[in-house]
Every structure is written in C-alpha cells, then in structure tokens.
Amino acid sequence: MTNKKVAIxxxxxxxxxxxxxxxxxxxAAATDQEVAIFFTFEGLNLINKEANQQLAMPEGKEHFAEGFTKANVPPIPELLAMAQEMDVKFIGCQMTMDVMGLExxxxxxxxxxxxxxxxLEFAKDADVTLTF
Amino acid sequence: MNADKLLDAQGLACPMPIVKTKKAMNDMETGQVLEIHATDKGAKADLAAWSRSGGHELVQSIEENGVFKFWIKKG
Incomplete structure (x- = not known):
C-alpha cells in the first residue's frame, strides 16, 4: 500500500x-500517512518551545478551559511530541523567523x-492539503 | 471474542485512541486481533475508518455500559 501524503x-x-x-x-500519521506541516507567521508559536506551553484561547472563549480538562484532551507539547515520534515533518518558515528575530x-x-x-516541494503531490 | 492483546483507551480524547491503536498494532502480527476499550464517542466512526484505510478488519464493535469495545484483526 502506498502512503498518502498530507500537507498542512x-x-x-x-x-x-x-x-x-x-x-x-x-x-493522519497514525493512519500511515506521510505528514509535513509548514509553520508560518503566528503558526510558529505552535513549535516555539516556550510559547507552545501557554497558547492563548480566543478572546471570550476562556471558559472552554474547563471543557479541555474534562474531556482529558492532551496538552499541546504532548501532542507535538507524539507527532514527531510518528515522523511528522515540521518545517519552520525562515522568513517569518527572520522577521520575528527568532533563531x-x-x-x-x-x-x-x-x-x-x-x-511546496512536499505539497506538490500531496493527496490532502490543509490550511489552518 | 478472543483477542491477542487488549488496549485500554478509556478516558482518552481524540486523537489518542487512534494513536494508541496504531502503536499497539505495530507490535502485532498479521491475523492477530486487538481488543480496544474506549469512551470517546468519536472513536466509533474513527476506528472503523482507521481499519478501512489501513487494510485491517473491524471484526466486531459493541457498546457496553458507556464503553465502546472494538475487535480489529490486523491486515
């Protein structure tokens, strides 16, 4: 079976x-799909070692914090580690890093x-492309 | 139904039941059956889809006292 590719x-x-x-x-990774994520602009927060420990809820939606705990949703750093363990490829946007002065x-x-x-090289023959 | 391995995924939210199932399946041989217990309501549709896309067979799924039980034969 050939693996499907997912570009995010x-x-x-x-x-x-x-x-x-x-x-x-x-x-997707757990369903044997090859996944790459391009983190650009504010998306870089998601892989920033410090920022991703305390990502903000949308304004006015802070009350959902309780729902996250109740539903036993794993913390972001844990999900991130799991993604890496399953070989999800993370690409950080060089230009955004330069603009924000981040190494x-x-x-x-x-x-x-x-x-x-x-x-784009990864995404050109992807089966699924998603933007968040 | 007899299973070769049991995975307890109760209390876990999406996508953890799928991730754990995938990991458990990695250590199994073709033809062996994995039994999964989950409480995530989404797992019912997700594990069926996961089995289909991975070439595995969802042999049986039942709900018992709020726990969803699945038996998947590795393809």
Whole structure:
C-alpha cells in the first residue's frame, strides 16, 4: 500500500489552532500517512518551545478551559511530541523567523527550517492539503 | 471474542485512541486481533475508518455500559 501524503500549513498561533493542526497531523500519521506541516507567521508559536506551553484561547472563549480538562484532551507539547515520534515533518518558515528575530534554538528539536518552496516541494503531490 | 492483546483507551480524547491503536498494532502480527476499550464517542466512526484505510478488519464493535469495545484483526 502506498502512503498518502498530507500537507498542512499552520499560520495561526492560538490554542484552538494548535489542536486543529496537531490532531489532524497525529491522526493522519497514525493512519500511515506521510505528514509535513509548514509553520508560518503566528503558526510558529505552535513549535516555539516556550510559547507552545501557554497558547492563548480566543478572546471570550476562556471558559472552554474547563471543557479541555474534562474531556482529558492532551496538552499541546504532548501532542507535538507524539507527532514527531510518528515522523511528522515540521518545517519552520525562515522568513517569518527572520522577521520575528527568532533563531532555530527557540523551537523544538528536529524541525527543518526552510522557505515556501521547501513546503511546496512536499505539497506538490500531496493527496490532502490543509490550511489552518 | 478472543483477542491477542487488549488496549485500554478509556478516558482518552481524540486523537489518542487512534494513536494508541496504531502503536499497539505495530507490535502485532498479521491475523492477530486487538481488543480496544474506549469512551470517546468519536472513536466509533474513527476506528472503523482507521481499519478501512489501513487494510485491517473491524471484526466486531459493541457498546457496553458507556464503553465502546472494538475487535480489529490486523491486515
């Protein structure tokens, strides 16, 4: 069976955005699909070692915190580690990192840093492409 | 139904039951049966879809006192 490919662009940096990205990514990886995520603009928060420990809820939605605990939803760093364990490829956007003055060291280990073409090369024959 | 291995995924939210199932299946041989217990309501549709897309066979699924039980034969 040939593996399907899933290409994801993560361009938003809130807690809800992080769950959308990592839930789809881990579910796809667990279904034997090859996954790459391109983190750009605020999406870089999701792989920022410090920022991703305390991602913000959308304004006015803070009351959902209780729902997350009650539903036993895993914390983002845990989902991220799981995604990496299943070989999900993380690509950090070089241009955004330059704009924000961030070095590769600010991010979780194992990321690749590249430009739009690095992602497009992976995405060009992807079976599913998603943007969050 | 007889199973070769039991996975307790109760209390776990999406996508954990799928991730755990995948990991458990990795250590099994073709033809062996994995029994999964989950409380995530989404797992019912998800494990069926997961089995189909991975070439596994969802042999049986039942609900018992709020626990969803699945038996999947590795393909």
């Amino acid at each position: 662009i993560a361009s938003n940096g809130g807690l809800f955005d992080a769950y959308k990205v990592f839930n789809i990514a881990t579910a 590769k060291e600010a991010f979780v280990d194992g990321i690749e840093v590249g430009g739009a073409v690095t992602f």
